[in-house]
Amino acid sequence: MTSYAVDSKRQAMRATGIVDEVKEWEERDGKRRPSEIQARDEDTGMPLWSVEVIYKQTSWGRESSVTGRVIVGMPQRPVLEEYARVEFVDLRAEVRVNQAGGLVESWSADRVADAKSATASTPAAGKAA
Known part of the structure; x- marks a missing residue:
């Protein structure tokens, strides 16, 4: 699949504050489904995280807001302020046609x-803030 480099400073994105583990896929009983194991980057071995973002897109001359997910490899869960601008290192986009033709x-x-890690910014469990 063809991948395109995107200038993260020019493609403005805002974090929704939602960051999830990317799960490895497994096949059981002839069906593919996510496992309980967090996926890792094949090259670096870093755990993969799905960072939800919102950005503006123009399609057929019409602007709209789009919610998407950027998959990143980082040692700790990134902590992003809700609706704050977020930039990525070596941002890439892949575009393909799905079965419905879209x-x-x-x-x-x-x-x-410049992301904070979850362990560095999260209060210790059981302590009052």
Whole structure:
């Protein structure tokens, strides 16, 4: 599949604050489904995270807001402020045609630029804030 480099500074994206583990897929009983195991980047071995973002898109001369997910490899869960602008290192987009004939975008990046980790910014469990 063809991948295109995207300038993260020019493609403005805002974090929704939602970050999830990317799960490995497994096949059981002839069906594919996500497992309980977090997927890792094949090249770096880093755990993969799905960062939900919102951005503006123009299609057929009409602007609209789109929610998407950028897959990043980072040692810890990135913590992003809700609706704050977010930039990525080596942001890439892949576009393909789905079975219904529509276009589907897939986003990935090496990492989030200037992200905090969950362990560094989360209060200790059981302590009052």
